Amino acid sequence: EPEVTQTPSHQVTQMGQEVILRCVPISNHLYFYWYRQILGQKVEFLVSFYNNEISEKSEIFDDQFSVERPDGSNFTLKIRSTKLEDSAMYFCASSGTSGVKETQYFGPGTRLLVL
């Protein structure tokens, strides 16, 4: 079964540093998403991306965040200047245009720790 992959699985960074989280969505999917989950809290939507542009973003997704699909397979989330409160698990997801709607396929996540 095809799956979403994410790299790295863990990332430790210093406050103020830039990080790029990488995702390879399922190959024939057209919609891409980033979510995050702070330890012990609920999964929160960050941004959705379709047709090479942002479809929707949450209040969390401020100017420090950006997304990009640099080629036909990768989807990245960049945090320009990390803060302590950015420490969380970041999940990439993708969905297609067939099958059950609202079925998003999530990757295994990147655990980001900002020191």
Added chain:
Amino acid sequence: LAKTTQPISMDSYEGQEVNITCSHNNIATNDYITWYQQFPSQGPRFIIQGYKTKVTNEVASLFIPADRKSSTLSLPRVSLSDTAVYYCLVGEREYGNKLVFGAGTILRVKS
């Protein structure tokens, strides 16, 4: 988006049937009910979706009464590996829509 209410946690034993109920009093006509499962340190995984009555797949059943103000996810004969957080989501069924997760229900299956 309709607000959902689920129990915070439930305990069960292996081999039992588990029913998790979700309340969504403000569900709209176009809304569907979707359940996701999340294991520790993993991303959520789609389980089942329905609009009314009963839906069954190889993993679970979903029961939705006529008024649609609640729904019940039924997991037959749970095993230890079913220990996870289960989320009930309510929203319009459109491609590309964000998912809005609540706190979910922590299901602990014991031997």
